Amino acid sequence: DIQMTQSPSSLSASVGDRVTITCRASQDISNDLAWLQQKPGKAPKSLIYAASNLLSGVPSKFSGRGSGTDFTLTISSLQPEDFATYYCQQYKSVPVTFGGGTQVEIK
Amino acid sequence: QVQLVQSGAEVKKPGASVKVSCKASGYTFTNFHVHWVRQVPGQGPEWLGIINPISGGTTYAQRLQGRVTMTRDTSTTTFYMELSSLRFDDTAMYYCARRYCGGSSCHFDFWGQGTLVSVSS
Numbered sequence: 286d287i288q289m290t291q292s293p294s295s296l297s298a299s300v301g302d303r304v305t306i307t308c309r310a311s312q313d314i315s316n317d318l319a320w321l322q323q324k325p326g327k328a329p330k331s332l333i334y335a336a337s338n339l340l341s342g343v344p345s346k347f348s349g350r351g352s353g354t355d356f357t358l359t360i361s362s363l364q365p366e367d368f369a370t371y372y373c374q375q376y377k378s379v380p381v382t383f384g385g386g387t388q389v390e391i392k
Numbered sequence: 393q394v395q396l397v398q399s400g401a402e403v404k405k406p407g408a409s410v411k412v413s414c415k416a417s418g419y420t421f422t423n424f425h426v427h428w429v430r431q432v433p434g435q436g437p438e439w440l441g442i443i444n445p446i447s448g449g450t451t452y453a454q455r456l457q458g459r460v461t462m463t464r465d466t467s468t469t470t471f472y473m474e475l476s477s478l479r480f481d482d483t484a485m486y487y488c489a490r491r492y493c494g495g496s497s498c499h500f501d502f503w504g505q506g507t508l509v510s511v512s513s
Contacts, residue, residue, distance in 0.1 A: 316497075317499075321437075321500075328503045331499065335495070372436060380439045383439075386436050
């Protein structure tokens, strides 16, 4: 199975901050990488697919980069509604696997 | 609009079975595979398997092989996930999610709202 490792596991940031989350795959997954957002008590929401493409309706403050094994998610200007847990996910091969999550908290 | 609406919460005893439904609407049912994922509170998601809506063909996570069965009913545009021989550590939120394929990417786009399955004696 492909292991997905995210860092940091949590971070504290202020409204307006730029934040970056990192995800590393245990083997080359090309660009078959997605980012999900999950708020407490809610289902995950898909934000980005193919490493850098925003799903419909996702604001442009979210951006993704990377290919192969190293990927990043950046939120350009953190807003109150962005405080949540973010997961990376590889869908290159089954089993689909997820990172451990990054909890973004208010400083 | 695309919707995946799941059945309500379930409480089961160890050794029992549970069947969760996922009603699809707002799109052509046979055009999109569906994944099932579960999540223990406070932990990351775990992939359970995927089903082809046309053939009913499935691929399951190896650790659940023999206990999980995914089916679909094309007449009601509903997907089902049944888990048998329930254990305490099967307690989790269960989600269905649609697979969208475009270009060279086959990613998740829409998710169901989740179904809480609690296993308790």
